Amino acid sequence: MNAFSLDRFLDECRVAVRDAQPSLAVKELLERTMSTDHEVVTALGAPSTADVTVLHADPEFTVLNAVWAPCMSLFPHDHTMTAVVGIYGGQEDNTFWRRTEPGLTQAGGREIRHREVVILGPDIIHSVSNPKQMYTAGLHVYLGDYLNAKRSEWDPSTFEERPSSIESSRRVFAAADAAWKESHQPAR
Numbered sequence: 001m002n003a004f005s006l007d008r009f010l011d012e013c014r015v016a017v018r019d020a021q022p023s024l025a026v027k028e029l030l031e032r033t034m035s036t037d038h039e040v041v042t043a044l045g046a047p048s049t050a051d052v053t054v055l056h057a058d059p060e061f062t063v064l065n066a067v068w069a070p071c072m073s074l075f076p077h078d079h080t081m082t083a084v085v086g087i088y089g090g091q092e093d094n095t096f097w098r099r100t101e102p103g104l105t106q107a108g109g110r111e112i113r114h115r116e117v118v119i120l121g122p123d124i125i126h127s128v129s130n131p132k133q134m135y136t137a138g139l140h141v142y143l144g145d146y147l148n149a150k151r152s153e154w155d156p157s158t159f160e161e162r163p164s165s166i167e168s169s170r171r172v173f174a175a176a177d178a179a180w181k182e183s184h185q186p187a188r
Ligand SMILES: [Fe+2]
Pocket: 077, 078, 079, 126
C-alpha cells in the first residue's frame, strides 16, 4: 500500500469535491486517510507546535492542517461552507452555537475523536477545544474558498460578533502554544 502523499490526497480531494455528493465523497476520502493516520504523521510531521497551516487553497476547496495545543480553545466562528474534519491525533471537542439577539446561545456539541471524521454543515457556528493533555491534529477540508470567505467570529466572553480571518485564529494558536510550552518548561 502506498504511503500518504499530500499531492495525491489533494488530487483525490479535487475529485471528491466535484462528486455529485461532495461532502460524502470527502468524508469517505478522509475516513480512508484516517485509517492509516500514522502515514499522515510521517508525511506532515508529528504534531508539536499549535498552528493552522494551509495545505491547499483555491476557489473550489481549501485544506488546513490544524494542530491544537493541549487544552486550548478557539472562539466561536462560522465557516459559511461545508467543512469535513478528520482527526489524526488527539480529539477536538466542538460546541455548537446559534445566533440570538444579541450574541450566541449554546446549541449542543460533538466530540470528534481520534480517527473520526465529521461533516459540519455550512450554517454551523462552533467553538473548538482540545480536551487532551497532548497535541491534537486534524485535517480540515472546506468545500469552498475558505481563506477569502466573508466570515464571522465571536468574542468568547462577550459574544460580540466581528469579522474573522485565518490570521486571527493563528494568533490564538500561537498564544496557546507559547503558554503551553512556557508552563511545561523542564525545571532548571
Ligand atoms: Fe471551525
